[in-house]
Amino acid sequence: MDNIGPILETLTHRLANIPPDFLDEPRMAKNNKGVAVAALVNDVMRMLGNATPLDNLERFDGMDAGKDRNRLALTMITTWLLADEWFIRAALPAAQFMSILEQTVAELAAATAAHKFTSDPDRREELARVVLARLNYRPEGESLAQATDRLSSISGMERRRLVEASRAAEQRARAIREALAKKAAEESADKWTRE
Incomplete structure (x- = not known):
């Protein structure tokens, strides 16, 4: 988060007025009804000045409503956020936007219903902050x-990430302490053996 972005309230207001x-509903493979999310992603990427290869868009075609619906619904909401005037002027690389639409959206969608990111003030703020943070x-x-x-x-996603990082750091510290204790015991045994 080294760079200064837009005013947060502008983004949360945009989400509230989607x-x-x-x-x-996002379109699923077995049903031709609903929004073609791949086409929407392509349109927004073009607005942002980026071309999107066709094979990158295939992941936005829903195959299984149970698995894909919430992720694709949140993708549609996030494309609306990314179509904000500030992001268009920023002219960020396509890879950053695709990372947001693929990875970040999948992480958020795994924990929260998509429409909460427009109806709940805290979730609107979460989506705006997470997107900004992932773009630095x-x-x-x-x-x-x-x-x-x-x-x-x-x-919640960021809290989980921090907790996991904390656990990993604690495991590394524990392994180092155990290795140091083992080395000290070996050195002590060697000392007694020499005497």
Whole structure:
């Protein structure tokens, strides 16, 4: 979050006022009804000045409603967010946007119903903050410490990531302590053997 991004309230307001078309059902392979999410992603990527190869768009075609519906619904919401004037002016690389639409959306969708990111103020803030953070931006008017603290307090996904990182660090520290204790015991045994 080294760079200064847009005003957070602009993004949360945009999410709160999302057009109903972006909340429609995503199209699934067995059903030709609903929004063609791949086409929507392609349109937004073009708005952002990026070309998207066809094979990159296939992952936005829903195959199984049980597995894909929430992820694709959140993809539609996130494309609406990324179509904001600020992101268009920023001219960020296509790879960053695709990473948001593929990885970040999948992580968020695994934990929360998609439409909560438009109807719930905390989830709107979470989506806006997570997208900005993944693009290495923080909201305008916030220091790095403030943005990091608020992101970790509002985002369940970010809290889980921090807890996992903390557990991994503790496991590494435990392994180091055990290795040091073992080495000290071996050195002590060698000392007694020499005497």
